[in-house]
Amino acid sequence: MAKRYTGGLGKTAHQGTVHPVSKKDIEEIIDVDEKAFGARRERLLRLRIEQASIGAVLRNRAGRAAGFALGVPGPERMVIGPVVAPDEEAAALLIDRIAGWAPGPVRIDIPSQHRRLADFLTRRGFETVRHPPVMMRNGNALPPGGHLFAVASQAFG
Incomplete structure (x- = not known):
């Protein structure tokens, strides 16, 4: 969670x-x-996009979507997620945009495998509050490839 995001991704x-x-x-x-x-997850994503007050899409050089991030307002803070990106640098870029556009405190739930991204966010004002499990149906691990950098919420994955 970040009460105040300091941003500063700088040149990438x-x-x-x-x-x-x-x-x-x-x-x-x-x-x-x-x-x-x-x-x-078409139904979930359509609902989350509708709920989102801000969203960012990453387009590659060919103009195709390569990643995205959503910012969904909550009662106390905006929740950033899901965040899908081709790599950690792209995920940081998307998160930086959403957190920078957010009007107040933000929260993001990052799978534990993304330590570099977590360190990046800590340096920019996020603090680790807890390490909750990611709930899954019909599975016990996130898909290989590591392109899911933040879940939609703890309940939705």
Whole structure:
């Protein structure tokens, strides 16, 4: 959780560009999420996109969606997630945009395998509050590849 995000990603070598999510991005976001999560979560993602007050889509040099992040307002803070990206640098770029656009405190739930990303966020104002488990149905591990950098919420994965 970050009460105050300090930002400061600075210049990045990442080749993608980040844009606010629009309705035309939804189908590509669903496809990118399916590849990262290992299941098609169309209903959940449509609902989360509708609930999100801010969202960012990462487009590669060819103009195709390569990642995304959503910011969903909660009663006390904005929840960032899911975050899907091709690598940790791209995930940091997406999170930086959402946290920077957020009007107040933010929370993000990152799978424990992403230590470098967690360290990056700690240096920018996030603090580790707890290490909750990620709940899953019909499985006991996140899909291989490590492209899911933050879950939608603890309950949704």
